[in-house]
Amino acid sequence: xxxxxxxxxxxxxxxxxxxxxxxxxxxxxxxxxxxxxxxxxxxxxxxxxxxxxxxxxxxxxxxxxxxxxxxxxxxxxxxxxxxxxxxxxxxxxxxxxxxxxxxxxxxxxxxxxxxxxxxxxxxxxxxxxxxxxxxxxxxxxxxxxxxxxxxxxxxxxxxxxxxxxxxxx
Numbered sequence: 001x002x003x004x005x006x007x008x009x010x011x012x013x014x015x016x017x018x019x020x021x022x023x024x025x026x027x028x029x030x031x032x033x034x035x036x037x038x039x040x041x042x043x044x045x046x047x048x049x050x051x052x053x054x055x056x057x058x059x060x061x062x063x064x065x066x067x068x069x070x071x072x073x074x075x076x077x078x079x080x081x082x083x084x085x086x087x088x089x090x091x092x093x094x095x096x097x098x099x100x101x102x103x104x105x106x107x108x109x110x111x112x113x114x115x116x117x118x119x120x121x122x123x124x125x126x127x128x129x130x131x132x133x134x135x136x137x138x139x140x141x142x143x144x145x146x147x148x149x150x151x152x153x154x155x156x157x158x159x160x161x162x163x164x165x166x167x168x169x
Contacts, residue, residue: 009087033076043068125153
């Protein structure tokens with residue numbers, strides 16, 4: 001799940017807004033599993049009907065549909081629904097860049113950012129390891145610092161590789 005799938009400016013709510021605006025549930029339907037389709041369609045029809053009553057009713061109906069959409073999306077990912085978070089939360093630099101790559105149909109800038117980030121993280125760990133490598137044999141504390149640094153570099157590399165290779169698509 002994208003960390004912001006449960007926010008007011010996330011892709012699920014954006015799709016739900018478009019569905020209501022265009023009166024076509026298919027804008028948001030891809031965000032839920034097939035087994036939850038009927039529940040989403042039911043919520044959509046109810047929201048459309050209630051939106052016609054008044055401005056307050058429309059606001060409430062929209063939010064009900066947003067919540068239903070997000071809840072069912074998270075359910076499909078095996079995640080609990082804990083309410084919709086506000087728009088504008090800071091999720092760090094990756095999500096906006098990944099979304100921009102998709103919008104621009106261009107991976108180059110995003111790929112360069114990710115490569116630079118990985119290189120920076122690996123170099124910091126490697127440099128720390130090299131700084132601690134030539135310790136005095138009888139300086140056990142320095143030897144421990146070296147071992148800790150060596151394990152940090154090796155395990156970080158291993159975990160990163162495994163995440164890249166074995167992360168579910």
